[in-house]
Amino acid sequence: MEKQELKGKEIKLMKGNEALAEAAIRAGLDAYFGYPITPQSEVMEYLTENIPLRRGLVLQAESEVASINMVYGAAGAGARVMTSSSSPGMSLMQEGISYIASAQLPCLLVNVMRGGPGLGTIQPSQGDYFQAVKGGGHGDYKLFTLAPSTVQEMVDFVFEGFKMAEKYRVPAMLLADGALGQMMEKVELPAEGQFPHVIPDWATTGKKEGRKQNVITSLFIQPEKMEQINLDLQAKYKAMEIEVKSESINTEDADLILVAFGLVARICMKAAELAREKGIKVGVIRPITLFPFPTEVLNTTADRVKKFLVVEMNAGQMVEDVRLSINGKADVQFYGRMGGMIPNPEEILTKLESMMK
Amino acid sequence: MKTEEIIIAGFGGQGVLSMGQMLAYSALIDNKETSWMPSYGPEMRGGTANCVVIVSDSRISSPLVSKYDTAIILNQPSMEKFEKAVKPGGSLFYEESTIIQPPMRTDINIYRISALREAERLNKKQVANMVMLGAFLEVKPIVQFESILAALKKVLPERHHHLIPINEQALLKGKEIISEYLKEPV
Amino acid sequence: MEQFLINPDCMVYDNHPVTLTGEPFHYCPGCGHGVIHKVLMEVVRDLGIQEEVIGVAPVGCSVFAYHYMNVDMQEAAHGRASAVATAIKRVRPQNYVFSYQGDGDLAAIGTAETIHTVNRGENILMVFVNNAIYGMTGGQMAPTSLIGMKTATSPYGRDAASMGNPIKITELLAQLPGAYYVARHAVHTPNAVRKLTKAFKNAFEYQKLNRGTCFIEVVSNCPSGWKMSPVQSIDWIEKNMLPMFPLGDIKVPDPKTGDPVMVKNN
Ligand SMILES: Cc1ncc(C[n+]2csc(CCOP(=O)(O)OP(=O)(O)O)c2C)c(N)n1
Ligand code: SF4
Ligand SMILES: [Mg+2]
Numbered sequence: 035m036e037k038q039e040l041k042g043k044e045i046k047l048m049k050g051n052e053a054l055a056e057a058a059i060r061a062g063l064d065a066y067f068g069y070p071i072t073p074q075s076e077v078m079e080y081l082t083e084n085i086p087l088r089r090g091l092v093l094q095a096e097s098e099v100a101s102i103n104m105v106y107g108a109a110g111a112g113a114r115v116m117t118s119s120s121s122p123g124m125s126l127m128q129e130g131i132s133y134i135a136s137a138q139l140p141c142l143l144v145n146v147m148r149g150g151p152g153l154g155t156i157q158p159s160q161g162d163y164f165q166a167v168k169g170g171g172h173g174d175y176k177l178f179t180l181a182p183s184t185v186q187e188m189v190d191f192v193f194e195g196f197k198m199a200e201k202y203r204v205p206a207m208l209l210a211d212g213a214l215g216q217m218m219e220k221v222e223l224p225a226e227g228q229f230p231h232v233i234p235d236w237a238t239t240g241k242k243e244g245r246k247q248n249v250i251t252s253l254f255i256q257p258e259k260m261e262q263i264n265l266d267l268q269a270k271y272k273a274m275e276i277e278v279k280s281e282s283i284n285t286e287d288a289d290l291i292l293v294a295f296g297l298v299a300r301i302c303m304k305a306a307e308l309a310r311e312k313g314i315k316v317g318v319i320r321p322i323t324l325f326p327f328p329t330e331v332l333n334t335t336a337d338r339v340k341k342f343l344v345v346e347m348n349a350g351q352m353v354e355d356v357r358l359s360i361n362g363k364a365d366v367q368f369y370g371r372m373g374g375m376i377p378n379p380e381e382i383l384t385k386l387e388s389m390m391k
Numbered sequence: 392m393k394t395e396e397i398i399i400a401g402f403g404g405q406g407v408l409s410m411g412q413m414l415a416y417s418a419l420i421d422n423k424e425t426s427w428m429p430s431y432g433p434e435m436r437g438g439t440a441n442c443v444v445i446v447s448d449s450r451i452s453s454p455l456v457s458k459y460d461t462a463i464i465l466n467q468p469s470m471e472k473f474e475k476a477v478k479p480g481g482s483l484f485y486e487e488s489t490i491i492q493p494p495m496r497t498d499i500n501i502y503r504i505s506a507l508r509e510a511e512r513l514n515k516k517q518v519a520n521m522v523m524l525g526a527f528l529e530v531k532p533i534v535q536f537e538s539i540l541a542a543l544k545k546v547l548p549e550r551h552h553h554l555i556p557i558n559e560q561a562l563l564k565g566k567e568i569i570s571e572y573l574k575e576p577v
Numbered sequence: 578m579e580q581f582l583i584n585p586d587c588m589v590y591d592n593h594p595v596t597l598t599g600e601p602f603h604y605c606p607g608c609g610h611g612v613i614h615k616v617l618m619e620v621v622r623d624l625g626i627q628e629e630v631i632g633v634a635p636v637g638c639s640v641f642a643y644h645y646m647n648v649d650m651q652e653a654a655h656g657r658a659s660a661v662a663t664a665i666k667r668v669r670p671q672n673y674v675f676s677y678q679g680d681g682d683l684a685a686i687g688t689a690e691t692i693h694t695v696n697r698g699e700n701i702l703m704v705f706v707n708n709a710i711y712g713m714t715g716g717q718m719a720p721t722s723l724i725g726m727k728t729a730t731s732p733y734g735r736d737a738a739s740m741g742n743p744i745k746i747t748e749l750l751a752q753l754p755g756a757y758y759v760a761r762h763a764v765h766t767p768n769a770v771r772k773l774t775k776a777f778k779n780a781f782e783y784q785k786l787n788r789g790t791c792f793i794e795v796v797s798n799c800p801s802g803w804k805m806s807p808v809q810s811i812d813w814i815e816k817n818m819l820p821m822f823p824l825g826d827i828k829v830p831d832p833k834t835g836d837p838v839m840v841k842n843n
Pocket of ligand 3: 679680710711712
């Protein structure tokens with residue numbers, strides 16, 4: 035009975051981390067590799083409890099270094115595969131991610147960010163924006179980066195992440211934060227088994243009679259070849275621009291635009307509501323894909339609106355991309371909290387008021 | 392009701408987080424929008440714990456707010472932190488046995504609840520949080536009472552389902568004592 | 578006249594060695610970490626080496642060891658304590674250096690550093706607190722979790738076929754020529770605590786000889802992660818942990834030659 039129910043579409047109240055794990059199972063996850071770290075350990079805990087009753091493989095590795103290389107192996111062998119971690123663990127994975135990007139393997143990476151640098155704190159943060167969108171390891175590569183702001187998006191972006199990863203043969207990153215992982219909201223879960231996965235023909239599945247040998251590698255020793263690989267990657271990242279997504283709220287009549295991603299965007303929406311109650315016309319632009327970045331919408335909005343405030347849970351990272359997008363057309367200011375502190379709507383409002391003076 | 396923003400705060404182990412989950416589950420059953428945001432981490436071990444619950448008829452923007460329509464306060468440190476965070480005209484419910492310094496504000500509605508005493512009368516200290524929740528719901532029926540009963544099944548792990556009747560009793564007790572309290576001349 | 582409430586023979590530690598800061602432990606009731614901290618620091622006091630000791634504690638429940646141990650300390654990334662300790666000892670050979678690591682830290686994520694530190698025979702003391710679980714992160718499976726043990730990431734019990742067997746890294750390390758003194762102790766009884774005290778003393782004394790790594794495993798408990806009362810957890814150590822992780826010396830210096838030799842029956 036319960037099983038039957040799980041197969042259909044369902045509305046539930048779930049924690050972000052658990053919703054993400056459930057979504058992964060429903061998205062036909064073949065394998066998960068991970069290592070415990072707060073505040074996302076519930077992902078693997080949920081999977082170790084549920085996968086044995088359903089389908090897929092879950093393996094607790096001895097470290098994040100091992101996890102990411104397991105992801106490399108499984109992706110290279112054609113599986114739909116993911117890992118998840120939080121900031122310090124994600125740092126350890128960077129070498130492996132660079133290899134995955136170079137070998138052009140699809141996979142889903144999840145970073146439920148916590149405050150850093152170093153061991154830092156387990157409270158929420160957005161301090162890994164640069165690491166995620168600029169390519170955190172060595173070399174020129176990018177991750178298709180999605181920033182959920184609700185528990186529902188923790189579900190939806192698992193599907194979206196796999197879709198983009200497989201369409202472009204790139205690693206996709208779901209960049210969340212500790213609060214999103216721990217909070218509960220209403221989610222609509224899609225039915226299981228609706229998102230089929232075809233084993234790609236480039237995967238190492240055993241060289242069948244008549245087909246060429248398949249090799250997964252990131253080693254291209256001749257510079258000519260390595261440059262060509264880089265050109266191919268860049269062309270791919272360029273092509274990915276059509277997938278850009280953002281949300282604009284009440285921007286049409288706004289005198290000031292708040293720009294924020296993830297949970298902070300929702301805090302900004304509240305701040306904008308409060309501002310409008312006081313007669314200040316504030317709109318919000320929320321980048322949903324962080325790479326590709328919604329440059330276009332920011333740039334065109336800046337033709338009309340001359341004041342922007344970027345709010346982040348870090349010392350100012352996405353603000354650099356906003357400034358590049360707006361390219362001097364408007365005044366772009368920054369407000370940030372760090373180290374696990376979450377900005378509240380009132381403090382953002384105070385900053386907005388000071389900008390409108 | 393349009394939107395109700397609630398903070399529930401006390402020590403870890405007082406059932407703060409599960410009270411909030413009950414509200415969130417009931418809101419889900421009533422087909423409302425809801426969010427439940429816990430404090431998490433080592434501070435929960437013996438230290439303070441709190442959660443913010445929002446129940447609304449429309450899409451919830453920020454799941455975190457700094458001013459609340461209702462504060463449900465179960466210990467003194469939380470009183471110090473959150474009394475000032477209640478919106479003017481809002482409500483503050485508090486457990487009388489753990490509060491040394493009662494709230495002083497005059498621009499909010501204050502309800503002193505003896506939840507622990509009532510729970511002890513039911514021979515189950517652990518249901519004090521349900522007495523408190525019952526009292527809150529009598530004053531602010533933001534979710535249907537039947538939904539709260541249904542939510543109990545979701546929040547209590549299956550091995551504790553035999554405790555559902557006592558929890559129900561506690562909820563009803565909460566409703567009852569607040570009705571009497573409201574009759575008292577102020 | 579002063580009356581002992583406790584039989585003096587059962588006193589395994591006194592109240593305030595100067596080598597502890599006096600800050601109350603944040604550990605859960607009944608947790609072994611507190612006892613191990615105290616024993617280690619009493620030995621440092623008794624040997625009079627407080628000014629020469631440098632400790633390294635990586636992440637794990639004991640990451641805040643520097644709040645309690647009143648000696649110079651460095652915090653280390655998860656798994657890397659022995660690399661950090663190696664470097665401290667190399668640049669300050671005149672100091673006593675120890676690392677204090679959990680099972681997840683030493684035998685999972687830090688396995689490479691652990692093996693190579695011992696293989697190089699670094700002249701440090703490695704204290705390995707084996708509580709068969711990841712305490713700090715909320716009770717996930719550790720490399721030393723027992724077969725059948727239910728944890729947050731082995732909810733149906735640890736299964737050897739898919740999750741491997743509990744690793745006896747101490748026995749493994751004893752095989753390396755760089756290991757000078759290797760033993761396994763516990764803190765679940767006053768007698769066990771006394772033996773551990775002696776072992777820590779030996780280890781610091783051997784460090785002066787520059788003969789190689791001293792490695793002491795301490796079988797400990799995690800009432801919270803094991804979901805038991807402190808008393809039940811002590812019982813569980815006896816019944817389940819010790820058959821898998823037997824106590825005693827594994828490799829010791831020969832009294833005549835001073836060369837390390839494996840202890841028979843181990
Ligand atoms: C790179 C990295 N991955 C994961 C973690 C999360 N983490 C902190 S402590 C720990 C394991 C703790 O277990 P153990 O070493 O056995 O120590 P105990 O708490 O049991 O004493 C983990 C996985 C981290 N801090 N850094
Ligand atoms: S979680 Fe376990 S190891 Fe950590 S302090 Fe508590 S009992 Fe000790
Ligand atoms: Mg451990």
